[in-house]
Amino acid sequence: MNTIKNRAVARRLSVLFVALASILFFTPAQPSMADTTTNVSDNCDTYNSGCSYGDLDIHYNTIAYDGYYSAIASFYGNVYSYAGRDVSPNGATVIHYKYVFGKNINGVNASGTGTAVKNQGGSVENCAPADSYRIYYNSGYAGSSQYFQSTYGGQYCQGAKYVDLNSTLHNNNASQHFA
Numbered sequence: 001m002n003t004i005k006n007r008a009v010a011r012r013l014s015v016l017f018v019a020l021a022s023i024l025f026f027t028p029a030q031p032s033m034a035d036t037t038t039n040v041s042d043n044c045d046t047y048n049s050g051c052s053y054g055d056l057d058i059h060y061n062t063i064a065y066d067g068y069y070s071a072i073a074s075f076y077g078n079v080y081s082y083a084g085r086d087v088s089p090n091g092a093t094v095i096h097y098k099y100v101f102g103k104n105i106n107g108v109n110a111s112g113t114g115t116a117v118k119n120q121g122g123s124v125e126n127c128a129p130a131d132s133y134r135i136y137y138n139s140g141y142a143g144s145s146q147y148f149q150s151t152y153g154g155q156y157c158q159g160a161k162y163v164d165l166n167s168t169l170h171n172n173n174a175s176q177h178f179a
Contacts, residue, residue, distance in 0.1 A: 036095050039114070040084075041102025042074040047087045047095065051076040054128030056135075056148065056176060057157070060101045060112025062122040062164045070122070071101035071112035079176045081139035082118035121173040123164045124148055127157035132179040135165065139174045147179055 044051035055074040061067035073082075084098040099117040104110035112120070118139075126133055126148040137143030146166050151159040165173060 036093065037098055038095055039098050039100045041072065041100055041117075043079055043085075043097075043099065044074070044076055046085060046097040047089045049076075054131050054150075056133045057125040057127055058101075058117060058121040058135075058173070059123040059125065059162075060110075060115065060120065062170065063162065064164075065122070066111075067123040067164070068125075068162060069104050069106070069110060071104055071110050071115065073099055073101050073117045073121075074127075075099075075176055078141075078178060080141070082121075082174055082176075083116070083139065118174055119172055121165055122170060123162065125157060125160045125162045126150060127160050134177050134179040135169055135173050136175045136177065137169060137172055141175050141177045143174075144168045 040046060042055070043049055044055075053076075055076050058073045058075070059067040059070050060072070061070035075082075079099075082099050084096055086094050086096050088094045101112040101115050101117060101120070103113060121135075124135065124146075128150050129152065130150050132150045133148045134141075134145045135148070136145045146169050148163070149161065151157070151161075164170065
């Protein structure tokens with residue numbers, strides 16, 4: 001009787017072993033997605049961005065804390081999330097563009113340089129001659145928002161109004177949209 005039970009157990013174990021071996025050794029290989037992260041301070045520096053002129057500049061600090069000379073991130077158009085965006089230019093690799101604050105208006109490292117943009121902005125300057133913008137509390141253009149008027153024809157930020165983010169959006173800014 002013990003011999004019969006041992007043979008049954010051995011048979012079950014061999015079936016289980018064959019099943020596991022087929023899963024481990026005969027499963028077709030999946031293509032690997034090499035994931036690369038690139039820090040950018042301007043969404044126009046991402047692959048296939050379709051940018052023009054008329055950026056919304058986000059400054060790391062508020063006006064009271066020398067915000068105009070703090071680090072800047074520039075965005076054109078709708079930005080679903082200030083965390084960044086994923087792009088697969090060739091279908092095989094994914095590049096994650098992480099939005100970070102870059103150098104200040106003088107081109108030097110300043111307070112906030114290298115810091116992620118999402119939920120870190122202090123003040124804003126709309127450099128768009130014809131486009132107004134809204135910044136939103138949440139990613140995906142949701143939640144509380146603040147409106148930023150266009151410069152009415154000025155280029156390169158001429159005539160732009162430089163303002164602090166309101167108390168709700170200060171360090172709680174996650175997306176932007178044409179208004």
